[in-house]
Structure formats: C-alpha cells, structure tokens
Amino acid sequence: METLVWGTISTKAILEEGKRKAYELFVNPKKRSRDIAYIIAIAKQKGIPVTFCSKETMNEMAPNNGGVILKTETRIFPSLSHETKLNGLCVYISGVEDPYNLGSIARTLYAAGASLMIIQERDWSNATSTLLRSSAGAWERLNIVTICQDEQLIEVAEAQNRDICSAARDDQAKSLFDCSLDRDVLLCIGGAMRGLSSRILNASTEHYYIPYGREFRNALDSVSATSVFSFYWMNQHIDTIE
Numbered sequence: 001m002e003t004l005v006w007g008t009i010s011t012k013a014i015l016e017e018g019k020r021k022a023y024e025l026f027v028n029p030k031k032r033s034r035d036i037a038y039i040i041a042i043a044k045q046k047g048i049p050v051t052f053c054s055k056e057t058m059n060e061m062a063p064n065n066g067g068v069i070l071k072t073e074t075r076i077f078p079s080l081s082h083e084t085k086l087n088g089l090c091v092y093i094s095g096v097e098d099p100y101n102l103g104s105i106a107r108t109l110y111a112a113g114a115s116l117m118i119i120q121e122r123d124w125s126n127a128t129s130t131l132l133r134s135s136a137g138a139w140e141r142l143n144i145v146t147i148c149q150d151e152q153l154i155e156v157a158e159a160q161n162r163d164i165c166s167a168a169r170d171d172q173a174k175s176l177f178d179c180s181l182d183r184d185v186l187l188c189i190g191g192a193m194r195g196l197s198s199r200i201l202n203a204s205t206e207h208y209y210i211p212y213g214r215e216f217r218n219a220l221d222s223v224s225a226t227s228v229f230s231f232y233w234m235n236q237h238i239d240t241i242e
Helices: 010-015 035-047 055-061 098-112 125-136 152-160 196-204 222-240
Strands: 002-006 021-028 051-052 068-073 091-096 116-120 143-146 166-167 185-190 206-209
Touching: 002 010, 002 125, 010 021, 010 035, 010 068, 021 035, 035 051, 091 098, 091 222, 098 116, 098 125, 098 222, 116 152, 143 152, 152 166, 152 185, 152 196, 166 196, 185 222
Parallel strands: 021 051, 091 116, 091 185, 116 143, 166 185, 166 206
Antiparallel strands: 002 068, 021 068
C-alpha cells in the first residue's frame, strides 16, 4: 500500500532510516534550502526518481507540503515476539489513539534514548503524516512493535525474565522520585482516561506514581507522564544509552 508523506523533517527521516521503500520524490523547484538539497541528494543516491512539479500540482497532492512530497510504502510494524529484545528503556503505551499525542510520545521516547515503543495493533496508515510531523520524524526513527492483547506483552516479558513496571497511582504505588529504575526496564503507561488494564497492573512487580508539587487529584496526560518517566530514566542511565 502506498502513501504520501510531506515536509522536510518527515521526508528526511524516512529516507535516512530506510525502513520502508520509497517510490518517488516530488519537489517544488522554486523551494530552495539546504534540507531540500540534502533530501534530493539522498533520493538520487538511493536510486529514487526525483520529479520537479509546480506549486499548484504539489498543493493538489498535499497542501502545506513544504516543497517536498515523498511517495512511499506504508510502514508495517512487526508484532512483539519472543525474538524482540526488551533491552534498555522499553515502553508500552496503552489507550492512546490520538495521532498528535502518540506522535509527541514517540518524539519524547526517542529523545530520551528509549529502545522500543510498544503500541496496540491498529492501522495507522491514514495518520502517517500527522504522526511524522507531530513526532518531528521520531515516529520513523524509533523502533516500534505492536501487540493484539496485553497477555502477549506479559508472556514475552516472562519469557525474557523482564519485570513489568507500571505508571499507576494506587495503594501499591511508590513515588517515582524515591526509586531507581533499572537500565533494562519495561514500563507501561496508560491513557489518562482509562489507564492500564487490570491484567497489566496485576502482572507488574512495581507501581510508580509521579509526585506533584501541590494538591491535585487529576492524572497527567500520557504525553506529560511519558516525558517525566523517560527523562527520569535517562538521567540515571545516560552514559549507557546506545
């Protein structure tokens, strides 16, 4: 299945990572920048046809395209399996369906040095451009796998002797800032509305909550919670991030 991606950051990420096949690069010749020149050079190096089009033609294909549009295949994410290495910071994001939020989470995890993002299986092809733009290209650069059911994650974690840690605010939870996170950690974060499933919470060896600076009874949104957890982990293990 083919899809169109536009904008210099998104296009550059796809061409640099090479995780999907690219068929053709469309460029507005009146748009000139170092980024566009670099993108054209990568495309030619990889043998991808470069077609110069008018602004009008480009806008018909994709408004606000920034002068570059890439025709590429849809990225298919592999399913989490026993061969998936749960090393470093691996984060399961549950219940986040808004592509802007999910893109922001991918951006945060990539910047913090996470090894893997795990999401629920879904067809994201219609939201590819939004995910790429909101993640500043990190959606393409980050390793992502999917699961159909929470039991799949629990089974793989048990097989690899990897403890599950969950972001939760319950009677079992410890303050995150009083704890040290392992370098190899499987962290689960749920959406602000539904949180994590009871299956994940029951399978978790540790529950962590983020302490607040004042009395506030509402949960942080998933993007904010991911930022706190991932950069807290990074601060403890920055010298070991690959």
